[in-house]
Amino acid sequence: MYTDPLADFLTRIRNASAAGHRVVSIPASKIKKEITKILFDQGYILSYKFEETDNNQGSIKIALKYDQTTKQPVIKKIQRISTPGLRKYAGSTELPRILNGLGVSIVSTSNGVMTGKQAKQEKVGGELLCYVY
Template identity: 75%
Template structure:
């Protein structure tokens, strides 16, 4: 059993991308589903499928690669807020990842969203991870 399911989610994606896998399968949860939708909307993954046939369910994610260089689109996926040290940001001090080219995924009172969406809606929250 793992103690940090979000870190496990990010690590599985990172490892699959580095190994060149096309699909990665991850145990599902509500936050993981929302993070997967954000990764798809931002263009970091090719597609995803939620399978609710088992008790917990699974998420199947098709990773996206550059067609010419065969490199993963996700260069780095990094956990920011950890169970031992939580990182919070207000709407005004939301972090910019790679000078606006990357994405910060934030858990707010309005749900999981990108840092740009949180700034637009004027809400702060826990900074879960950076993706670029």
């Protein structure tokens, strides 16, 4: 049993892309589904599929994306920011820019999980979940 499901989610993606796997399967939850949708919308993964399992938890199958010429993974780094032991929060004006706007910060706000850019536009702050670039 793992204590931080979000860290497990990010680690599975990180390890699968480092090993060169095409597809990674991850146990599902609401926040993982929302983060998966953000990764797809931002172009970090090829596709995803939500499947039901026998234990009613479900799973997420994510097709990882690689550069066609260099065969390097598109996700260079995926890093957990706020942990269960140390939560990190930021207001709408304090949300960081990742790699000068080339990366994405994922924020859990009162309006749901969204990118840092969307949170700035909606003028809401929240918990910094992770950085992806």
